[in-house]
Amino acid sequence: MSSQPFLVSDLNSYLAIGAALFGLGTIGFLSRRNLIVMLLSAELMLQGVGLSLVGFGRFHGNWNGQIMTIIILTVAACEAAISLALVVQLFNRSKTLDVSVWQALRDPGLPAVQESPEDAEPFGYTPG
Numbered sequence: 001m002s003s004q005p006f007l008v009s010d011l012n013s014y015l016a017i018g019a020a021l022f023g024l025g026t027i028g029f030l031s032r033r034n035l036i037v038m039l040l041s042a043e044l045m046l047q048g049v050g051l052s053l054v055g056f057g058r059f060h061g062n063w064n065g066q067i068m069t070i071i072i073l074t075v076a077a078c079e080a081a082i083s084l085a086l087v088v089q090l091f092n093r094s095k096t097l098d099v100s101v102w103q104a105l106r107d108p109g110l111p112a113v114q115e116s117p118e119d120a121e122p123f124g125y126t127p128g
Helices: 008-031 037-061 064-094 099-103
Strands: none
Touching: 008 037, 037 064, 064 099
């Protein structure tokens, strides 16, 4: 570790950026129906948590935060590889990345979720 003291203001900066990353990832995950954007948003949330863990580890003067971040990055890389394979297979089957189209893949007996077309893009985006 560095010989310079890690101040509370430094920790606050780490936590603010980590919270912003996590918040942006949450908004992206909840507001979009494109599966790739949802997976990227989940990765953004993991990066926010990792940054916060590094900040806490540095503040306490140990390596625990860095070690947990390395574990998170390893799990995120495995998750990204499996997710990419799943996305490619699902895209080959349905020719779209819209999550609502894949409701036919659910278990038999479960009711389909009906969404109105206005819910497709909650921010008023109109293509064209």
